[in-house]
Amino acid sequence: MDEDSGTAGITVRFRCGHGADAAEARITLQRACPLCMLLGETKRSREELLRRAAPAGRAALAQETRIGASYQWICTRGHSRYEATVRETLTGPGCPKCQKNAQAPAARHEGGVPFMKPGLKTRTSQAEQKLRMLLGERIRLPHRVNAIRINRSFYGKPEVWPDIIIPGLKVAIEYDSPGRERTAHRGLKEASDREKDAALAEVGWAVIRVRADGLEPLGPYSIACAGVTAAVIDEVLRLLVLIRGEEAVAALMRTDSSG
Template sequence: MPENVEQWWARRQWSKGVAVPYSVGRYRGDWERYPTLIRQYHPDLNHGIVLTQVPPAADVYLLWECDSGHRFIATPAEQRARPSGTRRRSAWCPFCAEAAVPRRVRPAADPTATPHQCGHARDPRRLESDPDDDRCWLCRRLDRTRMTREELVTLAAPGSRAAVSAENSSAATHSWQCAEGHPAFRASIERIIDGRRCPVCRHAREGAGRRAVGEAFHSRYAPAPASAAEPALKQRLADRLAVDLDCNAVRVARPFHSHLEVWPDIVIPELRIAIEYDTTGRGGLEHVGPREASDRRKDRLLRAAGWEVVRVRCSPLRPIGPFDIVAGAVSATVVERLLERFGEIRGDLLVAAYLR
């Protein structure tokens, strides 16, 4: 159970038998990847203990202060995981995050409303347009889209009561799963009736589904380069290697963020090598915390498809793979180091065959 920083420090002094259980700078490598957290932490608010004296896995409450002056309490693990899936700098502070995205207030349902004769819940926000048709809006849509109740039930994910409960409303979201066994997705009954289906299947039909696992191709879903460094690095590699660099995606066996494809910064099909250029970004949110876990999963999917990944990691990021390079700006030295890595992975003779 977490304890306050003063009690935690005193207990560590007693268990280790020393006045300073953790020396200053001991955990510098673990914290330097989070420049935003370094700014939010102040030793004078935490019993004079420096951040580099705090283990990242310590079960202790620390007091943080964001750039806007908000003070809040969180453990190191909570704070390192706080950015989640957003790119906003405000995500590092719970008060700024809540102000940036206000909670959506939904109108409350009428508790006195009685259900329709068919058993479906009555939705006070929907008006019956045809007075001669006594069916509810859900029954009308089932009839119009020719989807039977049984067909709707088959889409419900295992353990979900969606489409079988008489108390379901159009606003409630439930779990659904396709016949391919892809991860379940959330949607309301209304959206399912309107034609929404598994996002993995929908994306696969438009590209990756027609490819073999491990095949490189050009995908319209691939994001644009995050900075000018990636195109510059690609151009330098094109000057040194006679390879096709037009592909931007690789088909993988398991879904990655609702897609059966991943999008490395640079794809070299001839060598089956993917290159990533990683920085923390201006807000310090890129490739840290949960995003680092996503990078690791992406690398595992590529390696399972027969590819290898080389990441160029800019300080303060540390290598996460066996062939990663720690470097700064794009330069000729970085390209030479990449070519050396290619030789280690695929062999010098194969790489030499593509040299210009």
């Protein structure tokens, strides 16, 4: 993403409505501003971003277009305010205190532990639900875990929330799709996915990524596909055996008698 977009020194307005006032704009670009593009890639809204900003900067941030602009931010865990760019806030590790806590010895001891985070709200697509349903017909999937502790801070938290977690194999499964606008899991969001996978690898977890609708493979255990099918489930199971061995996977396989 090019933050300047070749418009330095020119009064520009973007399709999203940010930038110069309509009456003052010399150029109107038929695309969203860099900040709105990054919000789209990271599946966040400007309202969410404004709530994280210190009150004094919210008016300016409401009209901001640059992802390199620095603001004061409020830590969601109650730590001191800190300064960071919009890009760092949306894709970085959170406030310095959160980052330090995530690297503390006690936190490292908990790294890799799956757990149930109460009240966790994540967006689940129909394709993700289908993936879980079809895979659950072949292998026993737990329903009481939705997060994994890590030894670093990811979006300000010492944990990640994979789509599917298999604690018995220490394997997480992610379903990636570019979405309706064809921008999800690309660009900076792809870099974020790589960071998430690296954080899980640090604590002994492997990640299988089902990459749908034209997304390129990402990582050593990727399945490129048009959508979720029985063949995709077969490939997931093959990768599970490759990662953890046939005996470990067989112990979790469903039999005809167990449904």
